[in-house]
Amino acid sequence: MLLGHGAAAQEAFPREPVQAVLAAALGAVLERHLDAAPPADLGLWTLRGLEVLDPQLKAEMQSGTLLLNAGDRLLAARPLPPPLPNAPPDAAAPALALGLAALFEAAWQASPLLRRAGPERMLRSGFEELFNHLDPYSRYLTPEEAQAARGRRIGQVGLGLRLAAGRGREVVLATVTPGGPAIEAGLRPGDRVIAIDGEPVSAQDLAGAAALLEGPAGTEVVLRLQRGGRRFQVRLLRSLLPPETVHVERRDDILWLRLDNFSTATDRHVLQALTEGFPPDGARATRPRGVVLDLRGNRGGLLGQAVAVAGAFLPGGVVAQTAGRHPDAARIYLAALGDRTAGAPVVVLVDGRTASAAEIVAAALADQGRAVVVGSATTGKGLVQLVMPLPNGGELLVTWSRVLAPKGWPIQGLGVLPALCTSLGEEATAAALARLRLDDPPMAAVLARERAARAPVPASEVAALRSACPPAEGRPGDAAIARILLTEPNAYEAALAR
Template sequence: MPKPMIRAALALSAVALVPATTASMAAVDSTTWRELDQFLAVFERVRADYVEKVDDEALIKGAIDGMLSSLDPHSSYLDARDFENMRTQTDGAYGGLGLTVSMEDGAVKVITPTEDTPAYKAGIKAGDYITHLDGTLIYGGTLDEAVDQMRGKPGTAIKLTIVRPGRDKPFDVTLTREIIELKPVKWEVKNRVGIININSFSRTTAESVRAAIVGIEKSLGGKPAGYVVDLRSNPGGLLDQAVEVSDVFLERGEVVSQRGRQKGDIERFYARPGDMAKGLPIVVLVDSGSASAAEIVAGAIQDHHRGVVMGERSFGKGSVQTLLPLTDTTALRLTTARYYTPSGRSVQEGGIEPDIQVPQLSDPDYKTRPRFREADLKRHLINEAKVDNSVLEEDAKDDPRFKMTAEELKKKGVEDFQLTYAIDSITRLAKPLTVAASRPTGKR
């Protein structure tokens, strides 16, 4: 936790021990105690009169979960099990399908499939709803129960029933569980362009990005024509890793700032001198699944005119969650600040608009499949600044491939249109790579 937040937490604890000295404070305290008395009365009545005996720990956890769910979609209580799951996501490996899911109105909703996992290979997409597991309805159950069923021994099969918005009927997909190795970064070279695919921002992401640049240069025996930084379907992760990854490509300057409840509660993060990419052209790919830490990187590169952002508007999660330990095995994941790009833009709700809109034309469902973003989540934080993140007009659609169908593109060997367009833009060194310099600057 950043030191200012630790100091703030200690200060709040100290205030709670100070006796009330004014009538207004006394009134607030009195109202609060009446509400707590009511809570305890309900707690005791449930314990005494509910039709079945209930566990005190389960009741209290339910009360805490209810309190936090009234705030925003990203604040939550982590019990021992949740705490271990979070550590697994950032450090380890597990047997499962490779899905990040959430609960929405009693249904399990896919946030994103992890690349190169059974779910990804089977074509499960962000926004899909999972209604049955092995033919059994899971609607109305808990998210933990659904996750437990989807995880399991590698090599075992499970059938998922999927409801996809835009399709008339549900469909079944049978997947075989695998060891899900959480590799945050992959790289490859195509047409002398280095492609760095960042899947998540875990504790080793920045180190892996630096290693990818070294590996690309070694494989080519020199500098590449440029780099594609692929942040599509990246749900985010650790803030410090987003800052370090941005620093890899920036010579200097602010990367991101986070601002808390009070006007003076601002913390800024800066790049250190030295651009590891040596000023070579950069294209950043984003889509509706690019969130949080991924948006920090895209926004920093865009605002510093260091590269061009291509693809589709990002998810729009512009809030910071701080992990506040409660015990050795439990913690509070609490939204404590909003973050802003170097030019002062908030991406909350609106997301990062690409400099060049490039739809994923190689996806046959791209026109009918709805995109789900932060603004679609209940109780999401409102972007009070109402910043205009509108996209710049760009004549990219003169490319005849924009008029092709997914099937026509596939016949021409184009499996991933967005990536192909990004690679071609770097190799041409033509107009698309000059668009970023025309973006407006300054605080907004």
């Protein structure tokens, strides 16, 4: 059930559908969000979202009553019912939604700006303001956005390319997938992307540039590019691509695995690569000396895939834990596949763009003493969102649990800190490697503090820990450091968690 986007699409305010969406959404937040918030605060924050669309509006709370003003004029007031003793957390949602829908309607009637925006935009703005007070990852998806998101969850809709930061503020093509629309159009890695659908792009907002590429299968996107001194334009048709998330190479007697993200088939590709590299009946002399798991630029994906991939390197034990306010949010994820590398040494490469599921893998292998992490502090995205369907066909992504590493420290905010930091420059990296060769791990004290941290971690402690190895884009020398560690067992052992 679509609510319409403007006055032309909807002459009268659809009060009942809006109330139904508000009731379902607020009930989900009250019951499941990681942090409890009073219903009155949720109502006030949601109502203030209308101020973004029309600055003449003013929402406030006085003595348990929500007030909506237009300039000096009171438009409407709705008292909030007192909390019910021993009631479930979401019991206040229906009455809160009833009052908010009435206030939304009063605002609609008084504001031409809101009528032009439409009820769907009013809901979106209300939820955006609500989540501005809660966490950075909960969000509302309109029915159209939810439909596209469902399509991406079923299969990766894309163009067969991946963006990366180039020199300065340049955005370049990092990879071009064989068989995809980009390679069929003649695009190559290293091509500079100037604009997407007429929108200029910059490495300062790489996520925004990537978002411009998203869209349903069968739709077109126009890219303006530069190769050398020549500028040109291509039209690419988005298609349903098989997930090509794992790239495998055996080089210098090392198995190199680069994971772009964690999609539905990532674990199968990793298991295949490890089985081919470390066959159960193969001679030890033919096996690679170690594995480099490259998670730089990996923004995450499916939690279950992260657990499975980490489990392929672990003999057993905890991969991750989740904890939240709702009883169902508490879970322990165990390694179940068994180590498919026969105990071979592993180096994990990370950078400031490594996030979410990729951080879970890096944290698990580091905490279990199974791998040495090299690079910089990662993003620190350790919150899990629950997808809640809404009556209008939209969806609410509600943050309901935090991810804890095997040793109990929270990934959110802290990120994963490496055992060997490469983001402080070549001289600092060389000095850190020299200390490892002397069995003096340079990050030992910082890593011990991180693993002793418990949620919620004070912002000052987060800043202090991350400053020891600031997040940065992966360095060209990271691979060389990984190769050194895998060829120098003493330095590798010194860097492992103790």
